[in-house]
Amino acid sequence: xxxISDTERMITLKTVEGTLFDVKSSIAKDLKTVQxxxxxxxxxxxxxxxxxNVFTRELSRILDYLNNHHRFRSGIEKADEEMARxxxxxxxxxxxxxxxxxxxxxxYLNVKDLLEFLNQTVADVIQNKSVEFVRxxxxxxxxxxxxxxxxxxxxxxxxxNGVEQD
Amino acid sequence: xxxxxxxxxxxxxxxLPVELIHIILLRVPAKHLAxxxxxSKLWYSLISDPHFAExxxxxxxxxxxxxxxxxxxxxxxxxxxxxxxxxxxxxSSQVKEVCxxxxxxxxxxxxxxxxxRGFVLLHGHPxxxxxxxxxxxxxxxxxxxxxxxxxxxxxxxxxYSPQLYGFGYDASRDxxxxxxxxxxxxxxxxxxxxxxxxNSWIYLDTALPKPLRVFAHQPCGLFLNGAIHWLVFPDKxxxxxxxxxxxxxxxxxxxxxxxxPCSYSYPNLALLGGCLALYYHNDDSxxxxx
Numbered sequence: 284x285x286x287i288s289d290t291e292r293m294i295t296l297k298t299v300e301g302t303l304f305d306v307k308s309s310i311a312k313d314l315k316t317v318q319x320x321x322x323x324x325x326x327x328x329x330x331x332x333x334x335x336n337v338f339t340r341e342l343s344r345i346l347d348y349l350n351n352h353h354r355f356r357s358g359i360e361k362a363d364e365e366m367a368r369x370x371x372x373x374x375x376x377x378x379x380x381x382x383x384x385x386x387x388x389x390x391y392l393n394v395k396d397l398l399e400f401l402n403q404t405v406a407d408v409i410q411n412k413s414v415e416f417v418r419x420x421x422x423x424x425x426x427x428x429x430x431x432x433x434x435x436x437x438x439x440x441x442x443x444n445g446v447e448q449d
Numbered sequence: 450x451x452x453x454x455x456x457x458x459x460x461x462x463x464x465l466p467v468e469l470i471h472i473i474l475l476r477v478p479a480k481h482l483a484x485x486x487x488x489s490k491l492w493y494s495l496i497s498d499p500h501f502a503e504x505x506x507x508x509x510x511x512x513x514x515x516x517x518x519x520x521x522x523x524x525x526x527x528x529x530x531x532x533x534x535x536x537x538x539x540x541s542s543q544v545k546e547v548c549x550x551x552x553x554x555x556x557x558x559x560x561x562x563x564x565x566r567g568f569v570l571l572h573g574h575p576x577x578x579x580x581x582x583x584x585x586x587x588x589x590x591x592x593x594x595x596x597x598x599x600x601x602x603x604x605x606x607x608x609y610s611p612q613l614y615g616f617g618y619d620a621s622r623d624x625x626x627x628x629x630x631x632x633x634x635x636x637x638x639x640x641x642x643x644x645x646x647x648n649s650w651i652y653l654d655t656a657l658p659k660p661l662r663v664f665a666h667q668p669c670g671l672f673l674n675g676a677i678h679w680l681v682f683p684d685k686x687x688x689x690x691x692x693x694x695x696x697x698x699x700x701x702x703x704x705x706x707x708x709x710p711c712s713y714s715y716p717n718l719a720l721l722g723g724c725l726a727l728y729y730h731n732d733d734s735x736x737x738x739x
Binding site: 383386387390402403405406409410411414417418421422423424425426427432435436 | 464465466469470472474476477478481484485486487489490491493
């Protein structure tokens with residue numbers, strides 16, 4: 284193992300569907316859950332690390348995001364603009380279902396920057412939407428009785444002005 | 450196996466854990482939070498929690514400027530100054546009516562004592578204070594019967610009775626303070642501080658610059674940069690600002706410069722663009738003093 288620098292080491296990750304991903308250890312560091320697993324292991328990790336909660340689609344997106352961000356950060360000055368453009372495209376390319384799935388995966392893998400970005404994206408999405416939209420998005424059941432909800436809405440009528448139609 | 454997987458996939462993806470919802474809500478601008486309370490009872494309690502309001506402020510300190518006033522009735526109006534002065538003529542973003550956090554009939558004299566970091570301090574008859582965040586709806590009642598029982602005459606009432614009062618935030622202790630300076634007839638001057646975090650009174654009589662025989666035209670202080678400021682008139686000719694630093698819990702005084710414009714009426718103190726400004730009525734001139 285000598286002669287191989289840390290950044291060149293490859294880690295293999297296995298998704299729920301059994302797909303294997305080879306990841307540079309420098310990228311793997313951003314997946315804090317994975318990094319913790321590696322740190323906790325006594326020997327070098329050679330066999331694929333199973334990720335029981337992560338699907339191929341999500342891992343692929345996450346690695347895409349991380350690879351690009353690493354590239355932007357290590358590059359030249361113009362990177363901020365490019366990064367912003369990439370982020371905007373990245374967010375737009377996903378349906379709401381996919382966005383939620385990605386948040387869960389990023390949360391499980393503890394990818395701080397991406398999670399921060401995704402949380403902000405969702406906050407932007409739900410900002411001015413109707414209550415039903417938000418319920419649908421998060422899969423939340425309405426536990427108010429119709430009377431309770433009516434009362435609440437009346438008290439807060441002002442808050443519902445200017446809300447986008449579904 | 451594929452079918453079952455698909456089922457699991459759907460259920461995991463449908464529900465985000467509460468911690469994530471909490472984080473997401475912290476990133477939603479305050480204006481939009483109120484309607485989101487109707488999503489479910491869990492969301493209502495998340496958003497109305499005073500601690501949440503506090504955290505939310507931490508996340509978005511660059512909040513919009515709003516004036517709050519209470520016309521008769523049980524409703525308060527928030528006027529968003531930024532929207533008012535921008536080109537956007539959308540009335541709904543300029544003025545919002547908010548329900549007051551009072552369970553019973555609103556008291557006849559409801560006054561706004563001060564505001565700080567998104568929280569508004571209200572006073573109602575008989576003698577209670579309400580700390581209220583209009584946008585998230587969280588509210589908390591506070592009583593100042595402590596002062597009332599210590600004063601000699603019954604009927605100590607904010608905002609009329611004390612010489613000076615104010616409301617502010619002490620960042621060093623992460624605490625909100627309500628301060629009241631009052632005198633007992635010809636005798637002792639008192640300066641009391643209510644810490645909202647511990648819900649207890651702190652007696653800081655010794656901190657007062659003696660004596661408190663100053664005439665304060667505006668007994669309500671202005672909170673800026675960790676201290677509460679009052680405009681006072683130590684004597685006929687001079688104008689000064691009393692400053693109570695919330696962290697040091699000490700007073701200091703700034704005297705106004707000599708060359709002040711002549712005016713028939715007393716000057717007032719206001720917060721303008723992050724500075725204190727001195728302005729006069731009945732006079733077209735404005736002068737700013739920091």
